[in-house]
Amino acid sequence: MRTDQDRAGEFDTFVAARWSVLLHLARLLVGGDRHRAEDLVQESLVKLWFVWPKVAQDAPEAYVRKVMVRAAARSGRRRWWGERPVEQLPEVAVVGDVSADVAERSRLESALAQLSPRQRVAVVLRYYQDLPEGQVAEALGCPVGTARSHAARGVARLRQILADVIEPVL
Secondary structure (H helix, E strand, O other), rough: OOOOHHHHHHHHHHHHHHHHHHHHHHHHHHHOHHHHHHEEEEEEEHHHHHHHHHHOOOOHHHHHHHHHHHHHHHHOOOOOOOOOOOOOOOOOOOOHHHHEEEEEEHHHHHHHHOOEEEEEEEEHHHOOOOOOOOHHHHHHOHHHHHHHHHHHHHHHHHHHHHHHOOOOOO
């Protein structure tokens, strides 16, 4: 009986032996664009990996070829506007002080760590994940009133912890 390692080894051997042939075919299918061709081969090999035990002994190259042809035909039908190469990258505006945001997030995470586990779960689910009280209660395995109480006590404790550090703004 063949193990998963044997199958992976056979797959790796196939890929190593046929990569350049598949890449050449892909370049022809996508009109000469090497990057799109590499993407096409990789996507096709991923699909092959999932059916490898079924097609390894028959005709794996024919399977990959069929997948590549179909994928190339589909990509030719739709226009993709996601990324376009440009000579210069656009300027990215940095709004505000990023280090202050990181420090504030770190301070909040530290304050959350000081809450009891149930209070922390209630606060995070209710206010970070924005779940309704019913779902928070379900996650905690308690009545809605208890979940509401955990969240309220957690927020009060957070205010107390954070108030010790926050200086009043005049």
